[in-house]
Amino acid sequence: MSTAPDRQLGPDLTIATSISEAAADVLVIGLVAGSDDAATDASPVPVVGDGLIDDAVVAEISASLAAVGASSGAGDVARVVAPAGLGVASVLAVGLGSASALQTPDSVRRAAGVAARALTGVGTVVTTLSTVDLGAAAEGFYLGAYRFEEFRSDKTRSITAPLGAVALLTGPSVREGEAELDRSRAIASAVAVARDFVNTPPSHLYPEEFAARAEALGKTNGLKVEILDDKALIKQGYGGIVGVGKGSSRLPRLVRLSYSSGTKGAKKVALVGKGVTFDTGGISIKPAAGMENMTSDMGGAAAVIATVVLAAQLGVGVDVTATVPMAENMPSSTAQRPGDVLTQYGGITVEVINTDAEGRLILADAIVRACADSPDYLIDTATLTGAQMVALGTRTPGVMGTDDFRDRVAAVSRRIGENGWAMPFPEELGADLKSRVADLANVTNHRWGGMLSAGIFLREFVTDGVQWAHIDVAGPAFNTGGPWGYTPKGGTGVPVRTMIGVIEDIAALG
Structure with a gap:
């Protein structure tokens, strides 16, 4: 799937059973520490796959890597001339960390991502990383090679061509490998869609346009699509979405994308994602420094749209519906004010103490609407609070919700990286959300536990009996630093892989 008709996902990935079959320019291998004992000064060990390379050739590669000081540290790279007769011109070694990293697919995924960036401009590479975990290696190469250049002219468009092709070495079961490769391609494509949405500037992605792109994706992939415009939102009582969006000339939308598995008795999963296409903070305006990063404030919406489409493409045995509120939070003469009271969809009243705590207002409306379908499970995700980064840093999502499902979602999230x-x-903290004039206030009167208070606010709108998880991805959805592993600068696509992993887990286990 793609948000643009000419979108190139990444390198052309194929399966090969030998280095010679691949006809490649570069061989990519992993390096692990020679010992997990930190006190042992052992040379890094190449990960080359059983029987793929003669032992004497492996020893020659090891000697060359040692000569240039190659490290097994995660993400470290070294490139050496290949031994004669290996069938490639050079060997790129990527650090995997300790030997125990071979048990962790994400170490392979990250190493492949590093290799994809390091080998821009190379025609074809062949890798033994796939002999450790083919799916993880494939995802890593796809995600690491990601580029977003839609708004660059020829003057600044990348001079270096992206990595051209990757041959993934497999064991004897090529057919099984092809199925795994297809799955990895679908997952990476979904992540790329979410990244593309996040990276598209707010001048070009505003509520109406975002809704139109979501509709096009949905219809292309056989989903049922419903869109409520600003007039319908007002008429049907979506006070949170209307309140946040009324300060902008670009008015809000609510998009619903539904996938039916056709499976008798299938579990029902609801997804909700925050779609603030740009967040100034409204009347409670944000500081100017870093405000340009608020183009990412629809990262949750991007992720749930990509996930429901991916669920349809994979044909999961679960019914999935995404409910996506979209608004632009701007200060103007029509914007809501601190002290205003709005009525959320479903009737709960909220005193707006801070207009920059807007995400929870639009999510609350969408959560109530999603619960009207009586789902078994509900996952909402949002770039919701700066407090998430204070508590957990920029790479670790905070997961809240009903205890069992919260823990299940967090476990899947860790498993997939x-x-x-x-x-x-x-x-x-719940007592601190009491309002002087309404049912709730949208923030507490202090700064303690801000991520948790936001989750507690959302809990008020979840129907009793629904298994619910809220994923705060304020930092993880948008990387303001340099690229690392398979994660680029800008939109990351988090938490698409978590949500599809949970959906598949529900399909398998209920």
């Missing part, structure tokens, strides 16, 4: 961490709901 997005590293979500379960967080509590201290009951004393």
Whole structure:
């Protein structure tokens, strides 16, 4: 799937059973520490796959890597001339970390991502990383090679061509490998869609346009699509979405994308994602420094749209519906004010103490609407609070919700490499959301536990009996630093892989 008709996902990935079959320019291998004992000064060990390379050739590669000081540290790279007769011109070694990293697919995924960036301009590479975990290696090469250049002219468009092709070495079961490659391609494509949405500037991606692109994706992939415009939102009582969006000349939308598995008795999963296409903070305006990064404030919406489409493409045995509120939070003569009271969809009233705590207002409307379908499970995700980064840093999503499902989502997130961490709901914080004039206030009167308070606010709108998880990805959805592993600068696509992993887990286990 793609948000643009000419979108190139990444290198052309194929399967090969030998280095000679691949006809490649570069061989990519992993390096692990020679010992997991930190006190042992052992040379890094190449990861080359059983029987693929003669032992004497492996020894020659090892000697060359040692000569240039190659390291097994995660993400470290070294490139050496290949031994004669290997069938490639050079060997690129990427650090995997300790030998135990071979048990962690994400170490392979990250190493492949590093290799994809290091080998821009190379025609074809062949890798033995796929002999450790083919799916992870494929995802890593796709995601690491990602580029977003839609708004660059020829003057600044990348001079170096992207990595051209990757041959993934496999064992004897090529057919099984092809199925795994297809799955990895679909997942990487979904992540790329979410990244593309996030990286598209707000001048070009505003609520109406975002809704139109989501509709096009949905219809292309056989989903049922429903869009409510600003008039319908007002008529049907979506006070949170209307309140946040009324300060902008570009008015809000609510998009619903539904996938039906056709499976009798299938579980129902609801997805909700925050779609603030740009967030100035409204009347409670943000500082100017770094405000340009608020183009990413629709990262949750981007992820749930990509995920429901991916669920349809993979044909999961679960019914999935994404409910996506979209608004632009601007200060103007029509914007909501601190002290205003709005009525959320479903009737709960909220005193708006801070207009920069807007995401929870539009999510609350969408959560109530999603719960009207009586789902078994609900996952909402958002770039919701700066407090998430204060608590957990820029790479670790905070996961809150009903205890069992929260822990299940966090466990899946860690397993697939997005590293979500379960967080509590201290009951004393709930009392701090009481309002002087309404049912709730949208923020507390202090700065403590801000991520948790936002989750507690959202809990008020979840129907009893629905298994619910809230994923705060304020930092993880948008990388303001340099690229690392398979993660580029800008939109990351987190938490698409977590959500599809949870959906597949539900399909398998209920």
